[in-house]
Amino acid sequence: xxxNGGIYYNNNGLTTSIRAMHLQSVxxxxxxxxxxxxxxxxxxxxxxIVSSFAEYLGVNALSxxxxxxxxxxxxxxxxxxxxxxxxxxxxxxxxNGIKLTRDGRFKIGKDGSxxxxxxxxxxxxxxxxxxxxxxxxxxxxxxxxxxxKISVFNAxxxxxxxxxxxxxxxxxxxVVMDPNVKQGYNEYSNVSLQEEFxxxxxxxKNFDAxxxxxxxxxxxxxxxxxxxxxx
Numbered sequence: 001x002x003x004n005g006g007i008y009y010n011n012n013g014l015t016t017s018i019r020a021m022h023l024q025s026v027x028x029x030x031x032x033x034x035x036x037x038x039x040x041x042x043x044x045x046x047x048x049i050v051s052s053f054a055e056y057l058g059v060n061a062l063s064x065x066x067x068x069x070x071x072x073x074x075x076x077x078x079x080x081x082x083x084x085x086x087x088x089x090x091x092x093x094x095x096n097g098i099k100l101t102r103d104g105r106f107k108i109g110k111d112g113s114x115x116x117x118x119x120x121x122x123x124x125x126x127x128x129x130x131x132x133x134x135x136x137x138x139x140x141x142x143x144x145x146x147x148x149k150i151s152v153f154n155a156x157x158x159x160x161x162x163x164x165x166x167x168x169x170x171x172x173x174x175v176v177m178d179p180n181v182k183q184g185y186n187e188y189s190n191v192s193l194q195e196e197f198x199x200x201x202x203x204x205k206n207f208d209a210x211x212x213x214x215x216x217x218x219x220x221x222x223x224x225x226x227x228x229x230x231x
Contacts, residue, residue, distance in 0.1 A: 014221070017214035019058035023050075024207035026059050031200050034191045042103030043189035044068060045196075068171065071102075071190035073182065079139040080106045080114075083187040084168060085180035091123040091167040092116050098123070100169070102187055108135055108142075114150075124164040125175060132163055144183040 030048050037043035045067045054061035073083050082104035084090070089100035099120070106122060109115045112132040114122040121129035125148070132152055136142060141153040148166035153159075168179035 014214060014217050016055065017210045017217065020055065020210040021207055021214070023054060023058050023062060024203050024210065026062060027203050028200065028207070030064060031196050031203065034189075034196050035193060037189050038191045038193055040189055041105060041186050042071075042101055043191065044071070044102065045189065045191045066171075067190055069190045070187065072188040073185050074188060076184055076186045078105070079142055079184055080108070081184060081186050082106060082144060082166070083182045083185035085182055085187075086176065086178060088168045088170055088176035088179050091127070091169060092120040093123055093129060094118075094120045100171070105186065108132060108139075110135075123167045125167045126164070127167065128164075130164050130166070133161055144181055146179075146181050148179055148181045 027048050027050075030046050034045045037045070046064045047067050049063045049065055051057070051061045051063070068087050070085060070087065073085060082090075084102060084104065089102055090104060092099050092101060101116070103116065105117050107115050107117065109119070112135050114130040114132065116122060124130050130150065132142070132150075134152070134154070136152055137155070141155065143151050143153070143160075144166070148168055150163040150166065151160050152163055154161065166179075166181065168176045168181070170176055
C-alpha cells in the first residue's frame with residue numbers, strides 16, 4: 001500500500017497579483033518607517049522577514065525583527081541624557097506595564113523621581129522607581145557612571161549620596177552586566193539611509209511588475225467578457 005499526499009492550491013492570476021502588491025506595500029511601509037526613524041533618538045530599525053509560500057500567503061507570510069545594534073551616539077548638553085553604548089534597554093514603568101526603551105532622555109519630577117519625557121518612571125536594577133533624595137539646583141551635580149550607578153552631590157553639605165542603579169536589561173529582561181552607560185549623550189537610530197534606499201528598489205520594481213501583470217490580466221478578462229456578451 002502506498003499513501004500519496006500533498007498540498008494543492010488553485011488561485012487566479014488577478015488574486016495572486018493583488019496579494020503580491022499588498023505584500024510589497026507592507027514591505028515598503030516598513031522601509032519607510034526606518035527612513036522616518038533615522039533621526040529619532042533610541043529608534044531601532046525593523047527588518048522584515050518573509051517566510052516560504054509568500055506568493056500564496058501574502059502578508060500572512062511576513063513578520064519583522066528588531067535590529068538591536070547600537071546606533072549613532074552624539075554629545076548632548078543635558079546631564080540627564082543617558083545613552084547605552086552596548087546592547088540593552090532601560091526599564092520604565094507605564095500605565096500599560098513595564099516597557100523597554102533605548103531613549104535615555106530623562107528629567108526629574110517635582111518629587112525627585114527620575115522620569116522619561118512621557119512622565120514614565122525610570123526603574124532601577126531592583127525594579128523600583130528611581131527617586132532622588134532632593135532636587136539639585138544644578139543638574140551637573142547628578143552623576144551616572146558607566147555601570148548606571150546614579151549619585152547626587154549636595155552643595156549644602158558637600159556630601160555625595162548614592163541614589164541607585166539604572167535597570168539596564170536585554171530583550172529577554174536579563175540584567176546587562178556591562179551596559180557602558182554614557183552620561184550627557186544621546187543615541188540616535190541605527191538606520192543606514194543608503195541601505196534602506198537600496199533595499200527599497202527591488203520592492204518597488206516587484207510592485208510595479210505585479211501592477212503591470214494585474215492591468216494586463218484585467219484587460220484580457222474585460223475583452224473576454226465583452227466577447228462573451230456579444231455572442
